[in-house]
Amino acid sequence: MTSDSTVSGDNVDPFLNEPTSRDEAPQFVLPLVVRIERDAPPARTDALETAARAVLTILSDERAVGEGEWAQVMRAWQDARIRKVVRRARGAEWRRAEALPGITVTGKSAEVRVFPPVPLDGWPKDLARLQVSGTDLDDPEPPGDADPTAPVLWLNPDLDMSAGKTMAQTGHGAQLAWWELSDEERTAWRQAGFPLSVRTADPARWAELTNSGLPLVKDAGFTEIAPGSATVVTEHPALRRRG
Numbered sequence: 001m002t003s004d005s006t007v008s009g010d011n012v013d014p015f016l017n018e019p020t021s022r023d024e025a026p027q028f029v030l031p032l033v034v035r036i037e038r039d040a041p042p043a044r045t046d047a048l049e050t051a052a053r054a055v056l057t058i059l060s061d062e063r064a065v066g067e068g069e070w071a072q073v074m075r076a077w078q079d080a081r082i083r084k085v086v087r088r089a090r091g092a093e094w095r096r097a098e099a100l101p102g103i104t105v106t107g108k109s110a111e112v113r114v115f116p117p118v119p120l121d122g123w124p125k126d127l128a129r130l131q132v133s134g135t136d137l138d139d140p141e142p143p144g145d146a147d148p149t150a151p152v153l154w155l156n157p158d159l160d161m162s163a164g165k166t167m168a169q170t171g172h173g174a175q176l177a178w179w180e181l182s183d184e185e186r187t188a189w190r191q192a193g194f195p196l197s198v199r200t201a202d203p204a205r206w207a208e209l210t211n212s213g214l215p216l217v218k219d220a221g222f223t224e225i226a227p228g229s230a231t232v233v234t235e236h237p238a239l240r241r242r243g
Contacts, residue, residue: 028077028117029085030055031127033097034135034167035111036088042110044137044163048198050107051086051167052153052174054114056194057105059178060186063116070101070116077117084171086164087130096126112167135164146197151177151189151236154201154209159231165224166231169217170198173232176215177239185238201233209233214240 032054034047042050058064064074077083089097094111098104102115118124146152153173155166174196178186189195201209210216210230217232219225 026076027080027083027120028073029083029120030058030077030117030171031115031123032084032086032167032171033089033094033113033115033127033130034086034164035090035094035113036135036137037090037094040109041137043108044139045143045198046107047110047112047137047163048153048166048170049196050105050110050112052170052196052198053107053194054103054105054112055084055171056174056178056190057103058114058116059175060190061103073117082172082175083120084168085132086135086167087127087132088135088164089130093126093130097130100124100126132164133162135162135167137163143197143199146199147195149237150195150197151234153196153198154206154233154235155198156229156231157200157203157206159225159229161224161231169219169231172217173215173234176217177234177236180215180239181236182238189236206233209235 032051034042034051036042058070058074061070062068063070065071097113100115102113104111104113115127118127151174153170155169161169174194178189181189210233212233212235214236215234216230217234219229219231220227225231
């Protein structure tokens with residue numbers, strides 16, 4: 001599922017579809033592949049949380065920063081539109097995806113592999129052939145209450161998005177929070193293993209969250225939902241304390 005989305009703070013929206021200076025830069029996309037075996041699909045919430053952690057993992061990986069082997073393309077991706085595409089794989093498809101440079105992040109039931117950004121029209125063939133549709137997942141049981149001491153990515157209760165679309169959105173939400181944290185706060189989050197929860201907000205709570213000043217994702221509207229739709233608010237304890 002393709003998804004662009006909005007960051008507050010730089011006055012130039014890296015996600016929404018209005019023309020900005022970011023459109024002048026070469027455009028890249030961050031690929032994520034979720035493993036969905038026919039007889040053992042992951043739980044939806046676990047897949048959403050694992051996708052968010054996968055984005056944080058590559059953002060903080062030593063290969064993606066400084067003089068690392070992925071650093072140049074990571075910078076180019078973040079200087080342009082912040083696109084993410086979620087595809088699904090199983091069996092031999094998954095094994096071929098795992099053979100490509102990237103990082104596999106594992107949750108309770110989910111496996112998500114994140115790859116260094118690729119040009120919009122330059123996907124490796126073993127990723128390009130994977131399906132975008134078909135990432136509809138369910139939770140066998142309703143998720144419990146979120147840990148109040150850890151970050152929570154709150155979903156808009158009024159939107160109906162596929163699991164793949166929502167995985168891209170939670171990745172956006174995690175990335176926006178990462179950008180706003182200090183180096184010390186980032187280090188603490190990384191060393192703790194990037195704990196986080198994804199939950200759907202109560203409607204009244206959602207109205208409060210969208211006006212809280214916390215990182216807010218707005219979708220470009222290329223697929224599934226209307227342009228400018230608010231999809232995720234990331235409530236990180238460090239950012240909440242600043243408010």
